[in-house]
Amino acid sequence: MGLSMFALSRRSDTRFAPARGAIDLPPSYFDAGLRVRGVIEVEGELTVQGVIAGRIAALKLIIAPGGRVEGDIVAREVVVAGFLNGRIFAPTVTVEETAHIEGRIFHNVITVARGAHFDGRMPWRPINFFETLDQLPETQP
């Protein structure tokens, strides 16, 4: 289960370059009316304005204002401007001022805007933590 999820991050040595592959591929977009339940794997960029319940693996994930995600996120880069209940595992995380987060953010570099609502912890991890992330740690947010 974990293997397919992280096959993406193992593929290349430029894995933590700022989401280069995301630019080549057409971005995906989940509109406000879209609800997804399940596992999502994107080899590119995903913008969420709808509701997702489940696990997400992506190169770059943007939770737009109004978007809701419940579950774990593994990505190279995550931008949160919506609602998140769950965990983020990403080297680069940006929390916008409209964000509402409950959970944990495992990060290497993080930006949190003034006004963001964040309830939880933000553990810092070295960059190789994300490279060797074969299985998500079983922590409860």
Added chain:
Amino acid sequence: MTIFNRNDSKPADGKSPAIDAAQTPRPVEQPRSQAYAQPLSPPAKTGAPMASVISKALKITGQLESTEDIQIDGEIDGDVRGVGVKIGNNAKVKGTVYGDEVELAGTIDGRIEAKKVILTGTARMSGDVSHQDIKIESGAFIDGNLKPDFGKTAGSKPVVAPFKPVAAVTPSTPEKAAEARH
């Protein structure tokens, strides 16, 4: 925003000249406003031709439901519910696709339940199709039954299929044959 995107994506639609006329006075504004929007608001830069886009690099295992249109170019293992569902050329869906209008150019391994079904020349459909209105282009592959289903919206489209003796059924349209038998 979605309205603007739709107009942006298909200006050559010829659907409504009024919209084209409304757009022509501001061809300069549009790229400029987009250029501003790009670094600021993430959803603006998607340039989504439809409400939701599931691009070819995306794989979903689970259910998907939308109150709007969906364009699927990726891979979905599960059911899809939408209003207008467009399944692109290299897309694969394993499961049932529900919708008002389903246009298939890719592969479905499952069922389609929709009022209007379009199977294009590259479509590959393994499973049953439940429809009110269907269009099948030459080249489409269908392995399954076509079932006209008029139970859902009574009165919207009365069944007035002229009675034909079975021998006179045209071989080209099996769905009409089924209709006639009903």
